Amino acid sequence: MATDVHRPVSTQAVHVEGLTRSFDGRAVIDDLRLDVRPGEFVALLGRSGCGKSTLLRILAGLDREIEGTVLVPRRKAVAFQAPRLMPWKRVWRNVLLGLPGRPGRDVAEQALKEVGLDHRTDAWPKTLSGGEAQRASLARALVREPDLLLLDEPFGALDALTRIKAQRLVAELWQRRGCAVLLVTHDVEEAVLLADRVLVMDGGVIAHERRVDLDRPRDITDPRFAELRAELLHRLGVDAAAEAA
Numbered sequence: 001m002a003t004d005v006h007r008p009v010s011t012q013a014v015h016v017e018g019l020t021r022s023f024d025g026r027a028v029i030d031d032l033r034l035d036v037r038p039g040e041f042v043a044l045l046g047r048s049g050c051g052k053s054t055l056l057r058i059l060a061g062l063d064r065e066i067e068g069t070v071l072v073p074r075r076k077a078v079a080f081q082a083p084r085l086m087p088w089k090r091v092w093r094n095v096l097l098g099l100p101g102r103p104g105r106d107v108a109e110q111a112l113k114e115v116g117l118d119h120r121t122d123a124w125p126k127t128l129s130g131g132e133a134q135r136a137s138l139a140r141a142l143v144r145e146p147d148l149l150l151l152d153e154p155f156g157a158l159d160a161l162t163r164i165k166a167q168r169l170v171a172e173l174w175q176r177r178g179c180a181v182l183l184v185t186h187d188v189e190e191a192v193l194l195a196d197r198v199l200v201m202d203g204g205v206i207a208h209e210r211r212v213d214l215d216r217p218r219d220i221t222d223p224r225f226a227e228l229r230a231e232l233l234h235r236l237g238v239d240a241a242a243e244a245a
């Protein structure tokens with residue numbers, strides 16, 4: 001059934017064509033097409049249950065029960081809403097988990113430094129705050145030196161202030177690393193704040209896409225920011241005026 005192809009591509013960071021994924025005979029993803037350029041930051045919005053996480057898992061190579069073509073770089077990494085740290089391993093060992101070869105502690109330390117968590121290198125996961133655990137999870141993604149970073153609601157469980165800091169961190173990391181990012185989020189503002197391009201998934205396909213041509217760092221008080229936000233909310237079937245009330 002599957003014509004799953006995971007191999008490096010030079011022209012696109014992601015190339016997906018004719019992708020279909022069904023559960024119990026129901027196509028959640030239905031002949032979907034998607035391209036992401038190398039170094040591009042793409043945000044993926046869509047109603048709950050529309051298939052965003054399913055698509056991300058397929059791109060991560062975690063779900064191969066598919067039809068269609070999926071081309072992604074070999075070097076890819078994924079971070080989920082739950083940081084998924086092993087409680088019996090110290091932070092730095094969690095960062096190196098599953099890495100090929102025998103990378104040393106210094107490799108983990110370098111990544112932890114990049115996310116501002118090197119002071120917790122030897123900590124146990126249960127002693128980390130939610131924001132710290134999420135940064136450890138990001139460090140674990142970064143040590144893989146990904147050409148494609150897949151983020152599934154990574155800030156969803158954070159309080160508002162920690163979330164803003166985490167968003168800034170991801171923007172910084174993306175600019176420094178130059179990797180392509182695909183961010184699944186429920187937050188329209190977050191999408192407009194971070195992405196070069198925002199996609200709206202509906203009916204098993206990318207139903208709408210919008211380029212965000214605003215200078216960085218983005219100013220949420222810019223009227224064009226509000227316009228884009230309203231347009232995307234409308235696409236999601238939410239009335240912006242009612243939502244703001």
Ligand SMILES: Nc1ncnc2c1ncn2[C@@H]1O[C@H](COP(=O)(O)OP(=O)(O)OP(=O)(O)O)[C@@H](O)[C@H]1O
Binds near residue numbers: 028047052
């Ligand atoms: N392993 C599975 N078995 C059966 N159905 C599944 C499985 N995984 C996902 N689904 C179904 O596929 C649909 C899409 O799920 P998915 O998690 O991709 O949605 P989502 O857009 O990420 O939702 P949310 O925004 O709520 O996280 C849902 O109806 C879900 O119940």
